[in-house]
Amino acid sequence: MLSLSQSTGYAILAMGCLDGPGGVYVHVGYLAKYTRIPVHYLSKIMRILAEKGFVETKRGNKGGFLLCRFPEEITLLEVVEAIEGPDWKGGCLLGIPKVWDKRACPIYRFCQEELRRIEKEFRSRKLSEMENFRRGCPRTITPSRRREIM
Amino acid sequence: MLSLSQSTGYAILAMGCLDGPGGVYVHVGYLAKYTRIPVHYLSKIMRILAEKGFVETKRGNKGGFLLCRFPEEITLLEVVEAIEGPDWKGGCLLGIPKVWDKRACPIYRFCQEELRRIEKEFRSRKLSEMENFRRGCPRTITPSRRREIM
DNA sequence: TGATTTTAGGACACGATACTCTTATTTGCA
């Protein structure tokens, strides 16, 4: 399938729901429910994002996750590279492992142009553009609704 | 990594080296060596391509593989869909599994445009455009060189 | 302090992709 890994999609979905510095910590359970990501798997991804310095975590009651920077300052490209690593572009959309011979790829030039275009898009788009989505994610919740979710 | 699977790249690389109807059958070992694909793995892919009706096979002495149609008539899109299946587009370059809420993907419109552009490219490009690459692939070979290869 | 809430971290399972190896089976040619 022509796409980055699901994990990257999950990371963007989840980060798009978080508040910036000074906001409220959001429980991973709410994130998971709202974004439809398996909760234990998302928990792992959040830990990676914490290690990479994207999110701040707080344990215990009223704990959860928070962005370390404001969403206006975080580009999609940063998130992509944090999860996929620097080689996310791969070089060939067709899946030719390493195009050692340009004649081997009938769309060599097209791939280069496309990947440049896509990277430019990723670099120009910020998490803040998911604001409308973020607002739908619950932050405080009743005990009964919590039992239903978890 | 943002690409189709390696198998698709392998299929295109290999098919790009084959003759059309009436040409010579090419040994999978030569294909593998020339394209730098693991020979047993390529052998499996060739069998899939044979099942799908893209290549003709001949066993035994002087056997090998041949395209069933002329390379001018075979588009990249056909090969992609044969190996990846019809859902190769996935819908979201970022890897968001199923974009149930357009607000969830900050580049929803961009993805749609890009995938349309890429599909158009795949549909317009033919295997015959790999002619220069194909010519470098050995068809007949000495026993000593064969030992070295296999 | 103790109960509750929440993340941290690791073990494990499962399927897909990528790759290897061995044993048929078919074909051409001497």
Next chain:
DNA sequence: TGCAAATAAGAGTATCGTGTCCTAAAATCA
């Protein structure tokens, strides 16, 4: 006819992405 060449077929292995589960540790609050 028999040998050698070549694909067919399928079992086996490794790794990775995805997902589940359990226990430990930390933080809050009564």
